[in-house]
Amino acid sequence: MDSHKKLLLGNKAWVEEKLGVNPRFFEDSATVQRPEFMWIGCSDSRVPAEDVTGAEAGELFVHRNIANLVVHTDFNMLSVLQYAVEVLKVKHVIVCGHYNCGGVRNAMTRYDLGLINKWLRHIKDVYRMNKRELESIADEQLRWDRLVEMNVTEQVQNLAQTSIIQKAWHAEQRPIVHGWVYDLRTGYVKEIACMHPNSQLDDIYMFDFEPDKSGR
Numbered sequence: 001m002d003s004h005k006k007l008l009l010g011n012k013a014w015v016e017e018k019l020g021v022n023p024r025f026f027e028d029s030a031t032v033q034r035p036e037f038m039w040i041g042c043s044d045s046r047v048p049a050e051d052v053t054g055a056e057a058g059e060l061f062v063h064r065n066i067a068n069l070v071v072h073t074d075f076n077m078l079s080v081l082q083y084a085v086e087v088l089k090v091k092h093v094i095v096c097g098h099y100n101c102g103g104v105r106n107a108m109t110r111y112d113l114g115l116i117n118k119w120l121r122h123i124k125d126v127y128r129m130n131k132r133e134l135e136s137i138a139d140e141q142l143r144w145d146r147l148v149e150m151n152v153t154e155q156v157q158n159l160a161q162t163s164i165i166q167k168a169w170h171a172e173q174r175p176i177v178h179g180w181v182y183d184l185r186t187g188y189v190k191e192i193a194c195m196h197p198n199s200q201l202d203d204i205y206m207f208d209f210e211p212d213k214s215g216r
């Protein structure tokens with residue numbers, strides 16, 4: 001059997017399973033979605049958002065890219081974020097990295113990977129900013145683990161620095177921004193960072209949404 005047919009058969013089995021539990025499952029979900037969570041994860045095949053969290057279809061609004069980055073000129077990620085925050089009005093935005101992330105690993109090396117160099121450059125910046133701590137870790141696996149964590153923390157900051165998040169914080173006191181790391185070796189997710197609507201950022205990144213204070 002062609003391997004892709006396994007996926008189509010899997011789809012049929014999944015439909016039957018869902019209908020077995022709730023005969024209206026697809027009718028109910030076809031018209032509207034009301035996810036409470038936006039998920040920004042790695043494209044890695046071993047970190048499927050719904051599986052590792054036990055979430056159902058309809059619960060997570062998902063964006064995935066290599067090494068779960070929040071790049072402030074990435075219109076793809078920003079569009080997903082804007083839709084999630086302003087239209088779906090999610091209560092939580094979760095950045096979930098994972099140990100043994102190949103993107104993070106490659107960013108720690110001098111490998112020339114062509115186009116991907118430009119994407120991984122953002123992780124090299126995180127490395128440079130934390131070089132002292134990282135290079136004090138002798139064990140290579142532990143250093144890799146630590147950079148995975150630092151990368152997630154940095155992406156949480158990057159989210160908080162967007163006007164999309166700040167506007168929602170200002171007007172509606174949501175969403176909470178979370179930084180998680182999934183451990184492929186155990187299956188467990190660990191919380192490593194969290195930013196609430198009243199969190200303080202470095203002043204240079206703060207937008208002023210009161211027109212009379214804009215200085216214009």
Ligand code: CO
Pocket residue numbers: 042043044066067068098100101102103104
């Ligand atoms: Co990864």
